[in-house]
Amino acid sequence: MANETWCGHKSIQELKSFCSPDLEFLTIKCRPHYLPREFSSIIITAVYIPPQADTSMALNELYLTLCKLESIxxxxxxxxxxxxxxxxxxxxxxxxxxxIDCATRAGKTLDHCYSNFRDAYKALPRPPFGKADHGSILLIPAYRQKLKQEAPTLRSVQRWSDQSDSTLQDCFHHVGWDMFRIASDKNIDEYADSVCEFIRTCVEDVESANHCF
Incomplete structure (x- = not known):
């Protein structure tokens, strides 16, 4: 059903099949050996709609099936x-x-490939297989995973050493904490703000930052 080098048979599950004079399809769920982290699995539906089919009925059946699978x-x-x-x-x-934007039979694009993400494939026309009256299509993956679409970000990470701890403790040990209480004139909010700001200043003075991508 699928190439073993892409997805093992134990990671393939048939979800639904349908056969009528107007529509034939088979839907499977695959969990390939490699899969971008933004996708939980790949659900593939192979479709055949005959030339004489009631296309409205066929499309409605596909619509109901795909909507249900998307919700699950x-x-x-x-x-x-x-x-x-x-x-x-x-x-x-x-x-x-x-x-698929190229002709597959008699100048018309009768064979389609749909997906729910933009620029997934680049379609290249190829000769028919055997005596088939439809040309074959080579679909070259063009999708870029979200991780590669995002630009690297610069982050600052605190690195504390034993010397940093010792320096900060020494700073706090020699502070006259009563001066903050006296300066606040019994205003608890002002007292808390001044103490927090002093602590923040001490931390910034002794910390060392390591920048990484």
């Missing part, structure tokens, strides 16, 4: 691919992205 697996990546002929899934699910 909100963090999954969804891929819907196959021969849609004259049907267009975006008429039911406009938030999906269609990645």
């Amino acid at each position: 697996h909100p963090e999954a990546a969804f891929i819907v691919a196959g021969d849609f002929n004259k049907a267009n899934l975006k008429t039911r699910l406009p938030k999906l992205y269609q990645h």
Whole structure:
């Protein structure tokens, strides 16, 4: 069902299959060996809608199935691919992205690949397999995981040594704390603010910062 080097068979689960004169599809859930952390799994649906099909019925069935799966697996990546002929899934699910923009048969794009994330694949036309009357499509992954989309951030991290602790303790030991109480004139808020500000100043004086990416 799937290439073992991409996903082991124990990590593949069939979720639903459907067969009628208007629509055939099979949906599986995969947990590949490597998966960007923003996705919990990949749910793939292989679709065939015959040329003479009632496309409205077919698309409605797909819509109901995919909506239900999205509610159950909100963090999954969804891929819907196959021969849609004259049907267009975006008429039911406009938030999906269609990645095939080249002709697959007789100058028309009958084969589609949809996903729920933008710029997932780059589609390249390839010759048909055997005697097939549809051209094949090579989908090259173009998705960049969120971790690589975000710019590095600079953070400041406190590093305390034994010498820093000793210096801070010595600073507090030689302070006349009564001066803060006297200066506040029995105003508890002013007293607390002045003591906290003094402590903060002492900490800033003795701390050493280490900057890292």
